[in-house]
Amino acid sequence: MPIAGRDMTLFIQQLLRERGEPIPADQSLETAKRIKERYSYVCPDIVKEFKKYDTDPDKWIKTYKSVNPVTSQPWQCDVAYERFLAPEIFFSPEMYSSDYLKPLPVLIDEMIQSCPIDTRRGLYGNVVLSGGSTMFKDFDKKLKKDLKKIVDRRIQRSAVDIDVVSHEFQRYAVWFGGSLIGNSPEFVTACVTKEQYEEYGPSICRQSKVFAGV
Incomplete structure (x- = not known):
C-alpha cells in the first residue's frame, strides 16, 4: 500500500x-x-x-x-x-490521493483470498499490526470491523473469525523480524556480497533464494 x-x-x-x-x-x-x-x-x-x-x-x-x-x-x-x-486515509484513501483508492481492509482481504484456501481461515484470525502508523487509538478495532464487513458480504452468516493483533513490538515489528532473520544460520546463504553486486549489478538479486518462490 x-x-x-x-x-x-x-x-x-x-x-x-x-x-x-x-x-x-x-x-x-x-x-x-x-x-x-x-x-x-x-x-x-x-x-x-x-x-x-x-x-x-x-x-x-x-x-x-x-x-x-x-x-x-x-x-x-x-x-x-x-x-x-x-x-x-488508510480506510478511505480517496480523500488524500486520486492515484490510489484501495482501502487497507480491502487490500488485506484480497491478499488473504490469493492464498491457498486451506490457509485463509487462519490468516483472517491472525492479522498482525506492524509499524508506527498502526499505533493510533482504535486502529485495530476499525480494521477488524471493516474486514469483518467485507467477509460477511461475500459469505452470508460467515463463521470466519477475524482477529487483528496488537502487540508490544508493534512499532518496531519490521526491524524486530529482520533482526531475527539476520541472526538465523540460513541468512548468510541468501546474502549477496558487495563484490558480487558490483560485478553483476542489480540483476544478481533475482538469483537470490529469497525470490525462489516468486
Whole structure:
C-alpha cells in the first residue's frame, strides 16, 4: 500500500494550510508531524465524528502551542478534524490521493483470498499490526470491523473469525523480524556480497533464494 506515516503528515499539513492556521512556514511540516503523533486517533464513524466536533468544539478541538525559533515569538494553532481525518486515509484513501483508492481492509482481504484456501481461515484470525502508523487509538478495532464487513458480504452468516493483533513490538515489528532473520544460520546463504553486486549489478538479486518462490 503506497500510503504511510509521511502521507498522514503531509495530509495534516495540507488541512492546516487550507484552514489558514498561523503556522510559520519553516515549522509547518514538523508541526504536522507532532500533531499527528500527539493528537490523532481512529474513529468508528467519520460522519458522527464530524458532528461531535461541530456540536461541542470546546471539548474536541485542541490547541497546539510552539515558539518560532527565529523570532522567539510564541504562536498557536487549532487542531480539529485532522485529528481523525489523518488516520482515515488508510480506510478511505480517496480523500488524500486520486492515484490510489484501495482501502487497507480491502487490500488485506484480497491478499488473504490469493492464498491457498486451506490457509485463509487462519490468516483472517491472525492479522498482525506492524509499524508506527498502526499505533493510533482504535486502529485495530476499525480494521477488524471493516474486514469483518467485507467477509460477511461475500459469505452470508460467515463463521470466519477475524482477529487483528496488537502487540508490544508493534512499532518496531519490521526491524524486530529482520533482526531475527539476520541472526538465523540460513541468512548468510541468501546474502549477496558487495563484490558480487558490483560485478553483476542489480540483476544478481533475482538469483537470490529469497525470490525462489516468486
